[in-house]
Amino acid sequence: MRAWTSPEMPALPVVAPPVAVHDTASGRALTTTSDGPALLYVCGITPYDATHLGHAATYVGFDLLNRAWRNAGREVRYVQNVTDVDDPLLERATKVGVDWEELAERETELFRQDMQALRVLAPDAYIGAVESIPLAVDMIERLQAAGAVYRVEDDLYYSVAADPAFGDESGYDRDTMLRLFGERGGDPERAGKKDPLDPVVWRGEREGEPSWESPFGRGRPGWHIECAAIALTHLGPTVDVQGGGSDLVFPHHEMCAGHAQVATGAPFARAYVHAGMVGYDGEKMSKSRGNLVFVSALRNSDIDPMAIRLALLRQHYRSDWEWTDDGLWQAADDLAQWRRALSLGAGAPAGPVVEEVLAALADDLDAPRATAAVDRWVAATLGTDGLADTSDREAAVTLLPVLDAALGLSLV
Template sequence: MRAWTAPEVPNLSVAGPAVAVHDTAASGLVTTAPDGPAKLYVCGITPYDATHLGHANTYIAFDLLNRAWRNAGHEVRFVQNVTDVDDPLLERATKVGVDWVELAQRETELFRQDMQALRVLPPDAFVGAVESIPLVIALIERLQAAGAVYKVEDDLYFSVTADPAFGEESRYDRETMLALFGERGGDPDRPGKKDPLDCVVWRGERPDEPAWESPFGRGRPGWHIECAAIALDNLGGTMDVQGGGSDLVFPHHEMCAGHAQVATGAPYARAYAHAGMVGYDGEKMSKSRGNLVFVSALRNSDIDPMAIRLALLRHHYRADWEWTDDLLWVAVDDVARWRSALALGAGAPAEPVVTEVLAALADDLDAPRATAALDAWVAATLGTDGLADTSDSDAAATLLPVLDAALGLSL
């Protein structure tokens, strides 16, 4: 599957610091130390609807990590999936009377356009669930050889007790796991399972559902095994960071780790980083609640994508927060103000701002701290708080590449 077109990103003359992120498994900050290319896997969309701001918040967060690593001198190997066959997609296609393949292709293309407009760096491998079915089959066979898979009727299940490290990623107790598993697509009450938390890795064929041939009978992959198979095939072993929204901590990332660790005997990831949830009208943005704000709708309303990006950057990626229209209009005004200051060429001293921006993003992707440094520079340059400071004749030339390379803002 093709990704989107990469933006041109300037190379900086100054290197950024080593990058630290909050690791869910360690429950604290860890400094990344890639051995060779930095390996990043970010779970992608299930393309049954357009990209909403909750999605954008997550993907911009890990775009900051990608950029921070590059600015620190690392090559980056970034992989992302598209779950282009799964229950929510099939249910949506049936409800609206559209072929599920057509729906997936249409919404995936819209996602590409949104990511390109927001200047998110594209993955090196953008892989759909359907095209990864041979990888899934091969991984299930490895799990079978390890004795970690069993059959319930026509479905195959992964035995979570096969992974001695199961539970170490999320750090949840069993009661919490059971509750979340039931809420997030699991089937803890299904008869015949060895453990209520065991998850399906191969779903046997159902009437009126797509299915593919396999050594286990016709069917399709489970959700968690899809990401594990794609990650192992494209990253080749333990990754530096597994990323996604905080709603993926359990069961998705826990199960992915379990599959991979049983198959390989090695840790799935050195760190698990999770973005917070974006709310609207008092609830988390979700299709079921009908409170989505779509990136494409904002773009089609002539909103500058850089204002959308700035509005998201103003919140720390791990925070849960509420979207409001006022946040967007403030960002629209701020983008115009920043452009006015940069258009002067000269301005307040830029080097301290460069140092602060790179340091902030290396410190758990602290975009609010980085944007605050730019706000202060703009205020000083335009004289918002007094006399304008234009003592640095090359200020704009110094700052524009950093804004782009570090924050993804093309101004």
């Protein structure tokens, strides 16, 4: 599957600090180091609807990580999936009377357009669930060989007991796991399972649903095995960061880790990094609540995508927060002031701003701190609080590439 076209990312004349990110499993900030490129796997969309601001916040957050690593001198290998066959997609297609493949391609293309407009660096490999079915089949066979898979009627299940580290990623107690498993696509009440938490890895053919041939009979892979198989194939046994929204901590990331660790015997990720949830009208954005704000709708209303991105950058990626129209309009006003200050060419000293922006992003992707540093420079340059400072004749030349490379904001 093709991704979108990446924006050009300027090379900076300075090297940013090493990047530390918050690891959900340990509860600590970790600076991941490994030989070779930094390996990043971020779980992608299930394309049954357009990209909303919750999606955008997650992918802009991990775009900051991609950029911060690159600015620190690291090569990055980034992989993202698209779950282009799954129950929510099939249910949506049936409800609106559209072919599921047509729906998946239409919404995936809209996602590409949204990511390109927001200047998110494209993944090196963008892999659909359908095209990854052979990878999932191979991985299920590896788990079978390890004695970690069993059959219940036409379905195959993975035994969570096969991984001694099960639970280490989320740190949740069993009651919490059972509740979340049931709420997030699991089937804890299924009769015949060895453990209510065991997830399906191969779903046998159901009437009216798409299915594919396999050594296990016709059917399709489970959700968790899809991501684990893609990550192992395209990145290897251990990634630096497994990323996604905080709603993926359990069961999805816990199960992905278990599948991979039983298959390879190696830790799946050095760090598990999770973005917060975005709300609107007092509730988390979700299809079921009907409170989604779509990136494409904002773009089609002539909203500058850079204003959308700046509104997202004003919030720390790990925070739960609420999207407001006022926040968007404030970002648009701020952006106009930034552009005005940069258009002068000269301005307040830019060196300290560069240092602060790069240091903030190296410190668990602290974009609010980084953008606040730019706000102070703009105020000093325009004389908002007194006499304008234009002592640095090369201020704009210095800052523009940093705002682009580090924050993903193109302001020319």
